[in-house]
Amino acid sequence: MSKLVKRIIWIVVAIAIVCVGYFSFFHTSKSEANTIKVGIMSGSKQEDNIWKQVAKTAEDKYGLKVQFKRFSDYSQPNKALSSGDIDVNAFQNYPFLENWNKANKSDIVAVGDTVIEPMRIYSYKYKLVTEIPKNAKIAVPNDTNNESRALRTLQSAGLIKLNDTHQFASKKDIVSNPKNIKIDEVDASQTPRVLDDEAASVVNGNFAQSSSLNPKKAIYTAPFDKNSHQWVNFIAANKKDKDKKIIKDLVKAYQTEATKKEIKKQTGINQQAAWDLKFK
Known part of the structure; x- marks a missing residue:
């Protein structure tokens, strides 16, 4: 093989390598x-x-x-x-x-x-919120955001009244509790699992779904309003x-x-x- 032919072959190979690298880089960049x-x-x-x-x-x-x-x-x-x-x-x-x-x-x-x-109140023991007795225990999520929302759901259901001056409500904001409801703070993922032991539980939609709770059987659903x-x-x-x-x-x-x-x-x-x- 002559030196000229070898040089041509190397030039072709070099061009091919450059082209493959270029188009590979272009394709990767476009993909990213x-x-x-x-x-x-x-x-x-x-x-x-x-x-x-x-x-x-x-x-x-x-x-x-x-x-x-x-x-x-x-x-x-x-x-x-x-x-x-x-x-x-x-x-x-x-x-x-x-x-x-x-x-x-x-x-x-x-x-x-x-x-x-929508947040909902579930119960295995009662079919209506009004049936929940005095001194009953109700579970709510224990993280700041979801606990605040759960307490406002209980207020909307008529079970408690809150001091609504704080962005995130906590148990300290309960100003009226005629049935002396005991608020049990648990991890949000556990709110469906404590239903056997609690009078009721306030459950987020995603955890209700993953626990196969039927939303149609909830005893209360928080309504949509201007604050929702x-x-x-x-x-x-x-x-x-x-x-x-x-x-x-x-x-x-x-x-x-x-x-x-x-x-x-x-x-x-x-x-x-x-x-x-x-x-x-």
């Missing part, structure tokens, strides 16, 4: 630009199915590939978002985020409403990133009729699509 990392809670099969529908819409309509990172407790998703490990998360409501931003000096904002989960929007869950992002195209496309992919139908299919009345609800 169209990928969004979403932080969600490790939850039910129903919740996973809702997000599968969102991911399908995102890819079909916007060419957006959705990757999920699952977390086991509420303290993790906002930390991961602030550190840049994920692009957005979806698990919290407005009071939770406000409290988180203040406590952690973070700058996380809501970019699109998702669902609302604060309890809506949403997709959140760092403020500096809120206008990124991938984030806006994810929100648009979530807020569709296809997602709304999937929410109803998967959760029944435990959750409601919230982005076009009217709170009066």
Whole structure:
């Protein structure tokens, strides 16, 4: 083989290597630009199915590939978002985020409403709230955000009255308790499990669903009113990133009729699509 032929072969090989590297880099960069990392809670099969529908819409309509990172407790998703490990998360409501931003000096904002989960009072012993006797024990979630909401549900049901001057109500804010109800603070995930021992329990929609509690058998459901929007869950992002195209496309992919139908299919009345609800 002549030196000229060898030189031509090496030139061709070099060009091929450069081309492969270039197109590989271009493809990888484009793929990364169209990928969004979403932080969600490790939850039910129903919740996973809702997000599968969102991911399908995102890819079909916007060419957006959705990757999920699952977390086991509420303290993790906002930390991961602030550190840049994920692009957005979806698990919290407005009071939770406000409290988180203040406590952690973070700058996380809501970019699109998702669902609302009405809080309900369940009981294995009584069919009506009015049947709950004096000195009965009622379980509520023990975290600041959900306990406040649970106590307001008990107030709405007529069991207690609160001093409503504080953003987050606690047992100390109970100013009237005619039945001398004993408030038992337990982990939110345990509120369905203590029903055998308590007169009643105030349960979040997601934990009611994962415990197969029938919402139609709840003895009380907190109504929607002008103050209810604060309890809506949403997709959140760092403020500096809120206008990124991938984030806006994810929100648009979530807020569709296809997602709304999937929410109803998967959760029944435990959750409601919230982005076009009217709170009066």
